[in-house]
Amino acid sequence: MVWSEQDAAWADGIAVAKQYAAAHGHFLPPTTATWDGHPIGVWAKNARAAARRARENEELRAAGRPVPSAAGAMTEARRDELDAIDPGWCPAWDTAWQRCYRLVHNHVQAGATLPHDRWRRRGPGRGPRPVGHGAAVRMGAAAASTAVDPEEHPQPTSPAPAPSVSTAPADQGQAPGGGQ
Incomplete structure (x- = not known):
């Protein structure tokens, strides 16, 4: 009943x-x-x-x-x-960013490696950009390079660098996101 x-x-x-x-x-x-x-x-x-x-x-x-x-x-x-x-089900920051981090984290924990993009300049003052991989891989790599492990810090107030995963350099600025 x-x-x-x-x-x-x-x-x-x-x-x-x-x-x-x-x-x-x-x-x-x-x-x-x-x-x-x-x-x-x-x-x-x-x-x-x-x-x-x-x-x-x-x-x-x-x-x-x-x-x-x-x-x-x-x-x-x-x-x-x-x-x-x-x-990490309810991060204080964007869930798309957290999802990418978790996917990359799980990938590396399973013993896999991340792709290392070749980087080239886009032009004066525009910074590097990856060549040969899609936006999702770049987003995941950026998330992994600046993420807080939710198992170590389940409810932090903001993302902080945690160099637990070595990745190719990411674009300057905040980690990309995409809403709920």
Whole structure:
């Protein structure tokens, strides 16, 4: 017997999240992702929004400021469930950047190597650009060269350099991203 539709939907989402993470090595699905007919990408986006709302409320309380509303904030027990699946499921920065980092991290942890692009100048003052590889590889390499390992720092406030993976030089500036 179902006592709460919200609890049943949460349990279904957690089950699908575990399957997705097992298959992909992370729980950072894009919003368009579906798994066995379940819109896991939208579910994860909503879960990240609720977790961020809870984090903001905790920061307000810690600063002694009033919390406008706790509505829509995720409970600590639910955050712990998702942290057990993937500690980096709700980064403070862009999820596309985190997803690329996790893909490169998992690739290197499996014993594979990263491609090393040949670099050439684009023109005066425009910096280097890679030759011969797609944007996804460059994004992943850039993410890996500046990333914080989510298993070491599950909820940092901003990305910081962690030279755990050696890659070819990346373009100057912030790591590329692409939204939720």
